[in-house]
Each structure stands twice: as C-alpha cells, then as structure tokens.
Amino acid sequence: MSASKATNRVGSMFWAIVASANFVTSGQSQMYVEVDKLTASNGIADDHFGYSVSVDGGVIAVGAEQAATSKGSAYLYDVQTGQELHELYPSVARSGDRFGRAIASDGGIVAVACPYEDSDSGVDTGAVYVYDAITGDQLLRIRANDRAAGDFFGSSVALGDGLLVVGATGANGEIGAAYVFDVATGNQLAKLTPNTGAQFDRFGWSVAVDNGIAVVGARSHASNGINNSGAAYLFNAANGAQLFKLVPSDIAQSDLFGHAVAIDGGIVAVGSRRDDDLGNDSGSVYLFNASNGVFIDKLRASDGAAEERFGSAVAMHNGRLVVGAHLDDESGPTSGSAYLFDVATRTEITKLVPSDGFDGDEFGWFVDLNDDVIV
Template identity: 30%
Template sequence: MNPTYSVTYNGNINTGGTVPVDSNKYEEGKTVTILENTGILVRSGYTFKGWNTSADGSGTVYITGVTFTMGKSDVTLYAEWSKVYTVTYNGNGHSSGSVPTDSKQYKEDAFITVCGNSGNLTKTGLNFSGWNTASDGSGTVYEDKDTLVMGAFDIILYAQWNKFNFQLKKLFSDDGANDDDFGIAVDIDGDYAVVGASKHDPDSQRSGAVYIFHKTGDNTWDSGFKITAPYSTDDIEFGTSVAISGDYVIVGAPKNNINGVDAGMTYIYHRIDTNTWGEVESLQGSDINIFSGATYFGISVDIDGDYAIIGAIGNKNESDVIIGAAYIYQRTVNNTWGNQEKIIPSDGIDKNYFGRSVAISGDYAVIGAHKDDDNGVNSGAAYVYFRSINNTWGAEAKLTASDAFIDDNFGYSVSIDGDYIVVGAYKADNTTNEDNSGAAYIFHRTSSNIWDTGTIISSTDNFDNNYFGISTSIKNDYVICGSPNNWGRGAAYIFKRTHTNLWEFEKKIISDDLSINDYFGLAVGLSAEFSIIGATGNQNTNGKDAGSIYIFK
C-alpha cells in the first residue's frame, strides 16, 4: 500500500473565523485543490489574501481553486494576510452634525475619493472649509471628491473651520461666446469689479471687451456695463490687463496696431453715473511709433488715485535692445492724464521682460521682470521705485527671491499695498521637489525704499505645475494667490498677516462647479471686503471656455 499525506490549513494569527478542513489523504503525485476560506477567517487590520506554504509568506502562494501535485510529505498551508488601512473623519470640535463614515479597508497605494460634508457638520460662528491631515491645518488639504493615495498607515482627516463666512457669487457676461477668455484679468475696488475678456469678438476677431459689475446688495451684482476699444481691429486683445481705483478704470490692449504692429494702447475710463462709464482717455508712450516694433504697451496696468502705470515689455533702448519699460501718468484734471514718466531698469538687458507686471500704491511703484538672469536663467526680479515729487520716480531698489533658482519666473505677478509688496514666482520648485509648484514672496518696507529679504508663502498642497503665484494681490493684512492648475481645476489661497511680515494660511478657495482646465485662479484681485477670481476655461451658458469670475465675501 502506497503512503498517503495530508493537507492542513493554518489561520496564521487569525483573530476570528475557522480554517477549512481537508479530510482527504493524498498519495504522491495526486492532485490537490485549494479550498475556499469557508470559515470566514479574519485578522484585525488585515485582509485575507490566500494561502502560502510558509508562515512568513516566503513560500509558494496559492489562491482558492488552484491545484498542486502532492509530494512526499504532509503540507501545511498558512493564511496569507495583507495589511489594510482605514480613513477616519474627525469633526475637529464641531458643534453639530455628523462626520462621514468610510467603512472600507484600503491597501497601500489605493486611490480613495474624499467625502464631502455629507453629515452637515457645523461649528458655531465658523465655516466648514474642507479636510486636512492635521487638526491645525498644517497638513495636506482635501476637498470633496479629491483623490487621496493611501500610504502605509491609517489616515485621519480633520474638518477645517474658517472664521470668515465666505459667500460665493459666480458672474459671466450676458453676451459671451466660446473662448472669450472672460476673466483673463480682474480687479475690484469698493462697489465695482472689472473683468477683461481679451478674446471676445464684439467688432473684430479677438478684439476684446471689458465688463464692469456694480454691487447692488450684500454680494449681489448687476449684469455689467460693457466697454470696448474706441478703435477695434483684429487681435488687439483689449482687456488683457485691467485695474480700477475709485471712479477710474484702466484697460490694456497690448496688440493694438494703431501706431505699429503690436505697439499697444491703453485706455482710461471715468465713471459718470452709477455703473455708467465714459470720457475715455487713450494713452501710448510718447516714444512709441511705427518703427518701435512690438512694444506691447498695456501688457500690464495698474492705477491708484491720480497715478496710472503701464508696462511695455517690448520697448527698446537707444541701442535697439529689448529691455522693456514702464510708463507712469499723472491725472491733471477730470480724465486727462499726462506728465508721462518713462522708467527703465538701470541694469536692463535683452528680453528680461521688464514691465510684464506692474503695481502702484501711494509713492511706490513695483515692476516685474520675470526673465531676469541675476540668479540663473529666468530666475526673475522685481524693481521698486519711489516718487519724490509730482511724477518724478527714482531711488531704484531691486528685489529677488532669497532662494532664487533658474526658471522661477519671479516677478511674473506683483502687487503692492502700503508697506508690503507681494511677488509671484509661479515656476518655483518647492522644498519637496514638486516642479513648478510655485511660490510668492512678501516684502516689507523698513525704510525709504529699503525692503527686507521677504517671507515665502506657498500652497498647502503642492503638486507639479500648480503655478501658485501666477497671480497675486494684497490689501491691508491679506494676500491672495492664484494656482490655476491645482488638481487640474485651479484654486486660490488667502493668507493673513499676524505680525510684521509674518503670514499664516487662512483659506483655500475653490468652487463646486469647477472642471478640469477651468484655470480658476489665473487672475485674482482683492479689496477690503471682497476677493475676485478669474476662471477663463470655465464653461457656462455662453459656451465652452467662455470663462467666468467668482466673487467671495
């Protein structure tokens, strides 16, 4: 009689259930079929994976239903367990409602869809703003339907509470169309918001338009007042840049061809009644003519009180080198602007794009040159000028990033308010090596045109190509930065100043209706009461990529 052998199943530290029993005896060479986990074996914190000839998993792996050939000895099959992890939601001091429950168990590297506030969590006096891996908000930020990748540990997501009750209002033009780029430029001051739609087609292809909205209630706005360039031709892109101060709106049309191909033109409009704008003043650098080439006068604009500043990145010096320029104008009476002051950098070289961004506040003007090479190719710089009398500007100061590197594009966006300047570097890489995640730098004035080394801010959820800082704005104690590629949809981030040039993250702003390539945050603006955010790729009733803007209170 031939010898026979047995197959025994071992739970391998199971915490519940029973092992299957194989009562058969097998001669050498006979076929053995692996049994199912009929006794519902379980082990806390693990999921059943199959069977293995070694307890430590180093042997042969078998799953239910497969077969093997019996050898010359008894066989013990050990349960094989795979570690699993959980996601738990924490109300973080909530006063009512309930946290979402995720009862699933996940293996490492599993993709998890983050829950929304389905249980209507509330906290007295505060606004729910999403989830964070740290209770104090210093971890990774997640919103409803974001994707989380499971690590080798359990995850707790804490509700985040914001002391501001943000209200969202979405606006778009009433005559828009596909690819208008409505929201390419935005600004807000008092009861008025101004929005550029540089590819709108009112008279000629891509001639552009600007819409001005008036606040009629707490966060309600009228249907808008539309303005177009006095003389429109193809592709002038009127509305590429906009700004507002009091009763005056300034609009750039950097590809206007009146005085040469892409010479550019800028227009200032005066409000003559409630959201009625007229008395247009047309401006162009006095040294720009048909021989100047593509100066792109109006690629950037800003206005503050009686002073307006205009960037012209293609402006050439006496040696025919494209170093860029900025022009500052003073309002002399009503909507008449003159006393032109042209500013060029003392160390300008070819194609630094001086004038790509401009901002003005009181006696100080800041001008970005994002292709400056002082700290590596395209590391970028910003220049600050002080007004000494009337419209005379000088005492140049040059700002660069304390951690500057090649291709940071520091200076692509700038904003100034009082003693603080914020400069965006949308292609800066962060300390954990996310390429082009972006950063912004806030500088504090310590003396007459003397500025500190700057405070660095960045998004709370850095990823490659987020482009945080492609747009920036500062008002009083708050800074807003756009990140148009965040999670493919875009976001904006608000920071609050807590002490002299010390800033803390306050709020991430998104909208529930965003989709991939909406570019929410491509343009931002900030007033004492509102933030305004452009989303040029947002689809609305006007069509695909028509664009929208969002106003938050």
C-alpha cells in the same frame, strides 16, 4: 484695488479657457463663502472672459481679451447684485488688439489695456483706455510718448493714488519698460527702466503701485546670471528713480520670480510661479519691505504640489493677500484654486475653490480683492 494687483502675460503663448468665470466671496470674521458667479451676457466660447479682473468700491471689472474675433471687450458688474452694468469697448477697435488683456480699477476709474493695438508708429504699439466706472464712458486713450512697433504697451496696468502705471514688455530694445501717467489728465510723468536690464527680460510683465512706489516685475531677467530666474524692481513713481532691485537668496533657473507683483501697506508681494520648493513648478510668493527692499518671508500653499503654479497671480489689500494657483488639481486636472493669507502673521486663512470647478478651468489665473470682496 489696483494698487495691489498685477497683470501680465503679453507676448507668450496662452492655452484656451472657455468662458472662464469669476469667483466672488464675502468675508466676515475670516469666514468666506462664494456669493456669486459672473458671466458675460453675450459671452461665447473662447472669449477668455476672466482673463483679467479688478474690484474697487462697488464695481467689479472683467476683461475678455479674445471676444469679438480678439478685438476684446471688458465688463463692469455691481458687487452687491452681480448685475452687469456696462460692456466696454475702445474707441479704436480692430481684430487681434486683445482689449481687456489687463485691467485695473481705483477711485471710480477703470483702466483697460489694449497691448496689440497698432498705431502710426507700427504694429503692436499698444494703448490703454480709461473709463468712468459708474457711467462706462471712455475718458482717455493713453499711449507712450516714445511709442514704437512691438512695444506691447499695456502688457500690464495698475492704478493707485491718481497714478496709472503701464508695462510695455517689448519697449526699450525688448528689455521692457513701464510708464507712469497722471490718470486725470493722461500726461506722462515718468518712464521706468531697470539699471541692470537685458534683452528679453520681460520687464513690465507685471506692475503695481501704492503710496508713491511703483513695482515692476521682470520675470525673465537672469538674476545672478541664472536664466529666467526673474527679478522685481521698486521705483519712485514720481520721478522714475530706481529704489531697489528685489532678488531672493534662493532664486533658481526658470523660477519666473516677478511673474506677478503687488504692493500694499508698505509690503511688496512677488510671485515666483515656477519655484520648486514643493515639487517642480509648485510656486511660491515672497514678501519684502517696500521702504528698504529687505526680505520678510516666503509663502507656499499648505497643500502645495508640483505643477500648481502657486504665485501666478497676487493681490493685497488691508493686510490680506490672495494668491492664485491656476493649475492646482483640486476639482480636477488644472481646475485651479486660490489662497488667502494674513500678511502680518503670514498664515494661510483659507483655500478658495469654486462650487462648480471643473477640469481645465484654471481658476485663480487672475485675482483681486477690496474690503470684504475677493474676485
């Protein structure tokens, strides 16, 4: 459910994950069990399969941003059977484009980011490709009207209510920007920029959209003059007007608040993956009211510890919140985990750990959920 998910991590260094697989659970009466493990039929080491994931309806979408000499690819799977349905490629593919670095799905549509794609405007302008989730056919290739070199358009993507929101962390003089499109036509509707932005804010690192409100994370913004503390912004998705700037009262240096964002049912969740409440870089997630920007609560893992990066990924749907902690040592050093919360009560329901977790897996790097399925 892409309206409640975040995608990110363009323009930074990333450590290798070897054929990292997804975790699919089925929930009934708040009991969750692992039901499948998805792998690419043609996957090889260092493809980064699972770098991005999304689930909507009966289809799971998975990005593999380093496949095929970093051209990248994406895969679609049947939720019920785990069968691989399609492998997606862009109409324009070059080594280093990183197609699949961000992914979103909603209403039978899949959007796949290609943030390092070059164009007549220069290198690394970026693009987003839109596909039919059932047939795998490419429907649109979307680029910003004012595209320029180094924009990294496709740093993040989100889908919801017929809208596509795309982050571009290098745009707007390297402050960053986000763009809103009609996903049916590909027409650009608005460009989102912060009222208080500065160079290298990484505005657009994460995006989410629901019920006409777009959320954009700027994880490196110096809120209250504090370096790399971060911020998140709420916009009217239709006209681009900024509604609120979200900054927690206890924000601190290098918290990276805004690294991940989600919105669903009038609630906004913002990940702060380097918050230090339970130890250095233990991480946290903040909840806000989407209608007025008011802080609601702060969530931490019940067994949280230093260096776990809880809040690196967040996703919400129908009153449930999933949070990734990809450096948790549950099954070995940096094996990773994820946590499920009830949004209304802010209580932790369960901790998700794969049956075959191993050192360095970084399980929980990306998460999504829809109905009774968690990926």
